[in-house]
Amino acid sequence: MPPRTLIVDNGAYTIKTGFLKVIPSYSDCHLIPNCIARSRDRRSLVGTQLETCRDFGGMAFRRPVEKGYLVNWEAEKEIWDRTFLEPESPVYVDAPSATTLVLTEAPNAPLSLQNNTDQIVFEEYEFAEYLRYVGPATIPWNDLPALFSGQPPTPPPTKPAEAALIVDTGFSHTHIYTTLLGQPWNSATRRIDIGGKFLTNYLKELVSLRTWNMMEEPYLISQVKEAVCFVSTDFSGDLERCKRLRLPQNPIVRDYVLPDYNTGKGGFARNHIPKQRGPAAPDDEQVMVLGNERFAVPELLFNPADVGLKQAGVVECVLQALEMVPERMRPVLLANIVLTGGNANIPGFQQRFEQELRPLAPSEAAIRVAKPHDPEKFVWLGAARMACDEEFMKRRKATRKEYMEHGLLYCQKKMAGEDVRAGGEVAVKDTATERDRRENRTHRRR
Numbered sequence: 001m002p003p004r005t006l007i008v009d010n011g012a013y014t015i016k017t018g019f020l021k022v023i024p025s026y027s028d029c030h031l032i033p034n035c036i037a038r039s040r041d042r043r044s045l046v047g048t049q050l051e052t053c054r055d056f057g058g059m060a061f062r063r064p065v066e067k068g069y070l071v072n073w074e075a076e077k078e079i080w081d082r083t084f085l086e087p088e089s090p091v092y093v094d095a096p097s098a099t100t101l102v103l104t105e106a107p108n109a110p111l112s113l114q115n116n117t118d119q120i121v122f123e124e125y126e127f128a129e130y131l132r133y134v135g136p137a138t139i140p141w142n143d144l145p146a147l148f149s150g151q152p153p154t155p156p157p158t159k160p161a162e163a164a165l166i167v168d169t170g171f172s173h174t175h176i177y178t179t180l181l182g183q184p185w186n187s188a189t190r191r192i193d194i195g196g197k198f199l200t201n202y203l204k205e206l207v208s209l210r211t212w213n214m215m216e217e218p219y220l221i222s223q224v225k226e227a228v229c230f231v232s233t234d235f236s237g238d239l240e241r242c243k244r245l246r247l248p249q250n251p252i253v254r255d256y257v258l259p260d261y262n263t264g265k266g267g268f269a270r271n272h273i274p275k276q277r278g279p280a281a282p283d284d285e286q287v288m289v290l291g292n293e294r295f296a297v298p299e300l301l302f303n304p305a306d307v308g309l310k311q312a313g314v315v316e317c318v319l320q321a322l323e324m325v326p327e328r329m330r331p332v333l334l335a336n337i338v339l340t341g342g343n344a345n346i347p348g349f350q351q352r353f354e355q356e357l358r359p360l361a362p363s364e365a366a367i368r369v370a371k372p373h374d375p376e377k378f379v380w381l382g383a384a385r386m387a388c389d390e391e392f393m394k395r396r397k398a399t400r401k402e403y404m405e406h407g408l409l410y411c412q413k414k415m416a417g418e419d420v421r422a423g424g425e426v427a428v429k430d431t432a433t434e435r436d437r438r439e440n441r442t443h444r445r446r
Contacts, residue, residue, distance in 0.1 A: 024384035104135035136177035138382030231348035
């Protein structure tokens with residue numbers, strides 16, 4: 001068995017990655033920007049190079065993951081090369097041929113994209129062993145009873161929780177994912193095409209219409225969103241307060257002081273200060289005043305129809321998912337709801353979710369909703385704990401030797417948990433042709 005295991009949660013906004021430790025923890029996970037950025041001075045910044053940038057004005061981003069799926073391996077390979085093959089990287093893989101890779105993906109990924117990923121992992125990077133697994137399906141491997149009770153988690157290896165309903169709301173989308181007896185219940189999977197990117201773009205439009213033109217400033221608007229936005233537990237009341245109360249008395253209105261890239265001064269949020277006039281007024285500050293934008297933007301997670309999107313909100317999708325599972329299992333799932341993804345960090349999200357779900361659920365059902373300490377890294381942590389189960393990994397992971405001998409279909413069946421012994425003979429029929437093709441490609445690369 002390879003001595004090292006690399007866990008990669010390949011998100012659309014950031015890559016969550018780190019090497020497996022005996023007892024995995026959040027500190028083992030590194031966040032790598034999953035993008036190639038071009039600054040105003042035409043410099044290209046790949047992955048971690050973005051951290052060295054001091055001027056984000058007018059920056060353009062190229063992201064290899066769109067709508068949650070990895071569609072641009074040309075860009076992703078450049079990011080991976082800098083992340084995993086550069087010696088100064090915190091997750092430098094000095095010998096892929098002696099490393100196991102555990103890679104997460106979004107639910108219901110198209111087969112063609114899965115094929116591209118598997119081929120590049122085995123042929124371009126030549127990892128010794130490989131397991132591609134659905135990201136939300138790793139959540140039950142975390143110690144969910146400890147999460148709900150607030151106790152320290154049990155050290156791995158542990159078996160996955162018998163039932164969990166995962167609300168995974170990230171950069172590209174929001175998924176409702178259900179697992180029963182440690183296995184996904186695919187018919188209960190629901191997807192909302194609203195994530196952090198959609199919210200940022202909506203805030204960008206609102207701000208550009210009312211105050212400053214920010215249509216070319218996605219990075220700055222993303223910072224503004226993270227600093228001031230919240231989910232309202234009384235949307236109509238907060239909207240009325242914004243209309244009725246003037247600025248000095250309005251508790252909702254906040255200021256965001258825009259950064260000054262010339263002096264290196266960063267942007268920050270503060271309580272609203274009425275604009276001063278006269279010689280005492282500061283002339284070096286550009287201030288963005290935000291009122292109902294603060295809660296109208298994240299409201300789309302609960303009411304996509306506000307912008308004409310004909311999809312159900314997150315709570316309604318949870319109820320739709322519950323209708324697809326056996327009735328006797330619904331109370332168990334309602335008592336084991338886990339919120340993950342970057343959007344779960346928006347203040348008020350958990351409170352609003354519970355507030356809307358309680359009246360719609362059966363009165364006798366106990367509703368428990370938990371948000372982990374770091375929702376953004378929780379999928380990575382679940383994948384790391386899953387990788388600690390040697391018996392499970394032995395059944396599921398595919399080796400490069402198996403790929404070269406039996407082909408792609410054989411490896412994909414094994415990673416999916418199918419009995420490859422039954423299909424092995426069929427998969428081996430064209431082994432000679434496939435093996436010659438792969439070996440020729442490997443020889444040409446070298």
